[in-house]
Amino acid sequence: MMSGKAIREPALVRWALTVAALAFLALFLVAPLVAVLAEAFAKGWAAYVRALSGDDTWSSIRLTLIVAAIAVPLNIVFGLAASWAIAKFDFSGKSLLVSLIELPFSVSPVISGLVYVLLFGLQGLLGPWLVEHDLKVIFAVPGIVLATIFVTFPFVARELIPLMEEQGREEEEAALTLGASGFTAFRLVTLPNVRWGLLYGVLLCNARAMGEFGAVSVVSGHIRGLTNTMPLHVEILYNEYDFVGAFAVASLLAVLALVTLAVKSALEWWHRDELAAIGH
Amino acid sequence: MIEVEHISKRFGSFAALDQVSLKVAQGKLVALLGPSGSGKTTLLRILAGLEQPDEGRVRLGGVDATGLGTRDRKVGFVFQHYALFRHMTVAENIAFGLKVRKGADRPPVAAINQKVHSLLELVQLEGLAGRYPSQLSGGQRQRVALARALAVEPRLLLLDEPFGALDAQVRKDLRRWLRHLHDEMGLTGVFVTHDQEEALEVADEVVVMNKGRIEQIGTPAEIYDSPATPFVYRFLGSVNALPCRVAGGQAQVGGLHIGEGRADGPGTAFIRPHDVEVLELSPDLPQARVSQVVVLGPVVRAELELAGGITVEAELSREAKDRLGLRRGLEVSVFLRKARVFVGENV
Numbered sequence: 001m002m003s004g005k006a007i008r009e010p011a012l013v014r015w016a017l018t019v020a021a022l023a024f025l026a027l028f029l030v031a032p033l034v035a036v037l038a039e040a041f042a043k044g045w046a047a048y049v050r051a052l053s054g055d056d057t058w059s060s061i062r063l064t065l066i067v068a069a070i071a072v073p074l075n076i077v078f079g080l081a082a083s084w085a086i087a088k089f090d091f092s093g094k095s096l097l098v099s100l101i102e103l104p105f106s107v108s109p110v111i112s113g114l115v116y117v118l119l120f121g122l123q124g125l126l127g128p129w130l131v132e133h134d135l136k137v138i139f140a141v142p143g144i145v146l147a148t149i150f151v152t153f154p155f156v157a158r159e160l161i162p163l164m165e166e167q168g169r170e171e172e173e174a175a176l177t178l179g180a181s182g183f184t185a186f187r188l189v190t191l192p193n194v195r196w197g198l199l200y201g202v203l204l205c206n207a208r209a210m211g212e213f214g215a216v217s218v219v220s221g222h223i224r225g226l227t228n229t230m231p232l233h234v235e236i237l238y239n240e241y242d243f244v245g246a247f248a249v250a251s252l253l254a255v256l257a258l259v260t261l262a263v264k265s266a267l268e269w270w271h272r273d274e275l276a277a278i279g280h
Numbered sequence: 281m282i283e284v285e286h287i288s289k290r291f292g293s294f295a296a297l298d299q300v301s302l303k304v305a306q307g308k309l310v311a312l313l314g315p316s317g318s319g320k321t322t323l324l325r326i327l328a329g330l331e332q333p334d335e336g337r338v339r340l341g342g343v344d345a346t347g348l349g350t351r352d353r354k355v356g357f358v359f360q361h362y363a364l365f366r367h368m369t370v371a372e373n374i375a376f377g378l379k380v381r382k383g384a385d386r387p388p389v390a391a392i393n394q395k396v397h398s399l400l401e402l403v404q405l406e407g408l409a410g411r412y413p414s415q416l417s418g419g420q421r422q423r424v425a426l427a428r429a430l431a432v433e434p435r436l437l438l439l440d441e442p443f444g445a446l447d448a449q450v451r452k453d454l455r456r457w458l459r460h461l462h463d464e465m466g467l468t469g470v471f472v473t474h475d476q477e478e479a480l481e482v483a484d485e486v487v488v489m490n491k492g493r494i495e496q497i498g499t500p501a502e503i504y505d506s507p508a509t510p511f512v513y514r515f516l517g518s519v520n521a522l523p524c525r526v527a528g529g530q531a532q533v534g535g536l537h538i539g540e541g542r543a544d545g546p547g548t549a550f551i552r553p554h555d556v557e558v559l560e561l562s563p564d565l566p567q568a569r570v571s572q573v574v575v576l577g578p579v580v581r582a583e584l585e586l587a588g589g590i591t592v593e594a595e596l597s598r599e600a601k602d603r604l605g606l607r608r609g610l611e612v613s614v615f616l617r618k619a620r621v622f623v624g625e626n627v
Binding site for chain 1: 328329331349350351353354355356357359361363364365366368376377381414428429431432558
């Protein structure tokens with residue numbers, strides 16, 4: 001095993017690097033997580049349950065779930081359509097479309113929210129028309145959904161575009177020569193080939209949809225029980241010195257992240273043979 | 281019967297195909313041979329309906345198929361990199377074309393399984409039905425791709441560089457195997473290759489392509505023995521291309537009379553190395569000096585310097601070399617059995 005030895009670092013270096021990485025993880029990831037849970041349970045289990053059972057807390061959880069339930073499916077549809085078009089077809093303006101999809105990542109979420117206020121707010125471009133038709137977007141649920149969709153826009157597409165481009169068009173062409181329709185080829189060949197990328201995209205999109213603060217904060221108006229999502233509710237409780245309440249809601253978001261990770265790992269373990277076979 | 285009539289195809293400013301016409305008779309295996317960029321793959325993809333021609337028509341079995349979509353053409357296509365469905369097993373790959381059929385056209389499950397089984401037998405891959413493509417060797421993947429294409433009983437089988445990605449020995453075996461398979465099944469087939477040996481060995485008919493045009497169509501023997509153009513001469517086998525002058529209908533190179541030219545002027549003479557006969561020095565024949573001798577297994581390649589510093593390559597047997605005592609610096613006489621002269625500049 002000469003080659004193995006040649007690329008191996010001395011024991012001290014390996015040990016130091018491992019410790020440094022673990023210390024970094026502990027300091028910046030584990031410690032905050034522990035702090036959230038410790039604060040949430042600082043006054044015991046009963047206080048934790050009481051903090052979570054308030055009406056306003058429940059409505060914030062419900063609103064967060066509704067927003068995610070709208071934003072994530074839309075993101076899947078859009079992400080699949082965009083990546084399919086970009087990776088499998090040639091058309092002019094393709095690179096412009098790719099840059100546009102990336103835009104929400106390079107714009108501050110607060111700006112994204114403000115854009116919607118400028119568009120749909122009372123003084124906004126479409127404001128008078130909306131008032132005339134008795135439609136409320138800003139400081140209401142539609143605004144929150146729109147802002148969330150904008151912020152989460154790139155997640156699925158960004159995951160799928162490089163994957164589909166790498167896989168090329170030949171498998172779809174093969175399906176066509178074998179008599180499949182375009183949609184059948186998509187359903188039986190394209191979709192199964194990208195399903196893991198799609199899953200990662202959806203998980204990331206969902207985490208962001210539920211956790212988004214900046215953009216939603218601008219358009220929400222912070223009406224308790226009506227337009228507060230969980231992250232906004234955490235802030236309100238914290239500002240009111242209700243630390244147990246703030247950290248209890250925060251702990252739910254943290255647990256959501258942990259569960260997401262666990263589900264992803266479990267799926268990967270469960271399908272490890274298939275993943276190896278399709279070359280992931 | 282496939283008929284291609286005046287097909288043209290451009291990609292931007294690049295003319296991939298320029299007024300190409302071609303007929304392939306029922307049951308024949310035809311090779312499209314040419315360097316990369318000659319348009320052969322584009323022509324194959326147009327036959328499959330994977331590309332649309334800018335001009336011209338494609339007829340399959342006497343029916344105009346130009347506007348017909350890929351899925352309605354009933355052609356089998358074997359891709360250069362196989363394009364196997366990576367998330368499906370070998371058996372699922374082969375069954376795909378039958379499973380996607382609709383309604384009454386779809387065979388019952390038992391019939392599909394039976395078909396998959398017999399195809400696996402045909403391509404000698406019994407026992408690998410449950411493997412994924414990534415678990416197969418290149419040659420095995422190639423055979424799965426072929427079985428998958430044959431499963432739908434296509435009226436035409438198209439193969440894009442079918443052996444291009446395989447190593448030399450596997451390539452040779454698969455080549456013979458494909459030829460046998462074709463003879464047994466009687467399918468009409470068109471395959472693309474840039475390997476002349478492959479085209480000459482496997483095909484009934486070879487179509488030599490260059491820069492989007494067809495240079496020559498013929499049997500392997502015709503193509504090799506009587507190339508129609510300088511390009512075909514250069515592309516198939518090795519050849520001596522010697523600049524010459526034609527005067528009074530006679531072409532001369534370095535004091536060597538090499539044949540007849542149709543018109544007077546500068547030209548190029550093409551002579552295959554095995555048509556250059558090396559003889560003992562004789563006063564009646566043109567002379568040359570041996571400048572290099574290379575032994576390549578059963579054959580010997582010799583470089584001969586003619587008067588005027590022109591070098592000609594000759595190919596002879598080991599026997600002939602030993603009889604002549606061929607070595608560097610030896611003076612010999614040269615006889616050209618066969619030469620072809622093309623008149624014109626830069627041919």
